Amino acid sequence: xxxxxxxxxxxxxxxxxxxxxxxxxxxxxxxxxxxxxxxxxxxxxxxxxxxxxxxxxxxxxxxxxxxxxxxxxxxxxxxxxxxxxxxxxxxxxxxxxxxxxxxxxxxxxxxxxxxxxxxxxxxxxxxxxxxxxxxxxxxxxxxxxxxxxxxxxxxxxxxxxxxxxxxxxxxxxxxxxxxxxxxxxxxxxxxxxxxxxxxxxxxxxxxxxxxxxxxxxxxxxxxxxxxxxxxxxxxxxxxxxxxxxxxxxxxxxxxxxxxxxxxxxxxxxxxxxxxxxxxxxxxxxxxxxx
Numbered sequence: 001x002x003x004x005x006x007x008x009x010x011x012x013x014x015x016x017x018x019x020x021x022x023x024x025x026x027x028x029x030x031x032x033x034x035x036x037x038x039x040x041x042x043x044x045x046x047x048x049x050x051x052x053x054x055x056x057x058x059x060x061x062x063x064x065x066x067x068x069x070x071x072x073x074x075x076x077x078x079x080x081x082x083x084x085x086x087x088x089x090x091x092x093x094x095x096x097x098x099x100x101x102x103x104x105x106x107x108x109x110x111x112x113x114x115x116x117x118x119x120x121x122x123x124x125x126x127x128x129x130x131x132x133x134x135x136x137x138x139x140x141x142x143x144x145x146x147x148x149x150x151x152x153x154x155x156x157x158x159x160x161x162x163x164x165x166x167x168x169x170x171x172x173x174x175x176x177x178x179x180x181x182x183x184x185x186x187x188x189x190x191x192x193x194x195x196x197x198x199x200x201x202x203x204x205x206x207x208x209x210x211x212x213x214x215x216x217x218x219x220x221x222x223x224x225x226x227x228x229x230x231x232x233x234x235x236x237x238x239x240x241x242x243x244x245x246x247x248x249x250x251x252x253x254x255x256x257x258x259x260x261x262x263x264x265x266x267x268x269x270x271x272x273x274x275x276x277x278x279x280x281x282x283x284x285x286x287x288x289x290x
Contacts, residue, residue: 004052006045008033012058014120015145022144049075056083062092069096078104081137087111089241090156097155106134111162115229123147129157163245166238170259176206180213181284190216212278221276228276235277236263
């Protein structure tokens with residue numbers, strides 16, 4: 001297929017490269033980054049969309065998504081498909097879907113989980129919102145770029161799933177880091193702590209797969225001086241989206257709200273920007289209760 005790809009950053013570039021490796025013709029546009037090998041360069045988002053069977057976007061926020069949609073949707077032909085893999089607010093996802101529908105274009109909001117490593121390895125998980133016909137068009141590409149795709153419901157459902165998932169992730173990572181810091185002060189070895197918790201009722205993805213303690217469990221950013229696999233500022237963004245959504249529907253999410261406060265402080269005041277979100281562990285380890 002002919003695929004337009006807008007947004008070739010840390011996530012978008014390897015996703016586009018995997019589509020090229022699978023034999024698709026990909027034309028990409030990004031305001032800052034050079035397309036990966038095999039991806040044709042477009043001078044604008046509009047040019048990337050012209051003549052494409054499918055357009056994929058991977059963008060920083062809802063405002064930019066809406067602006068790009070204003071460019072690419074008029075350039076797309078009726079019956080083509082727009083797949084947005086950004087993590088944005090639910091309202092923006094639904095607004096773009098409505099805009100696409102009015103133009104006779106299928107639309108899927110499909111944020112991802114798996115980070116930069118998953119994008120490179122083609123092992124992302126896609127959480128998709130949109131009608132069944134749109135999902136069917138997108139699914140073969142999800143199979144190239146990832147290992148799993150879940151059709152979560154109508155437009156916006158993919159973003160809702162991503163927001164809820166990452167609210168859990170942010171809160172559990174904080175709890176995991178707190179527990180390691182407490183174990184340190186109680187004189188419990190980190191490896192012993194991991195051996196118990198990873199096989200007991202405290203196990204979680206944050207502990208078992210992405211352990212924030214260096215040298216413990218499978219290799220993670222903690223073993224690379226907390227260079228980001230998933231940056232703390234991105235977790236801050238996602239937690240902000242979760243609380244924006246919670247306010248919109250009047251949902252009580254105190255743990256999510258507290259996680260947002262802690263990551264905001266970490267990123268804005270404590271040097272957390274540019275570090276992995278699991279770098280909360282040295283943050284807690286260096287602090288006292290007072």
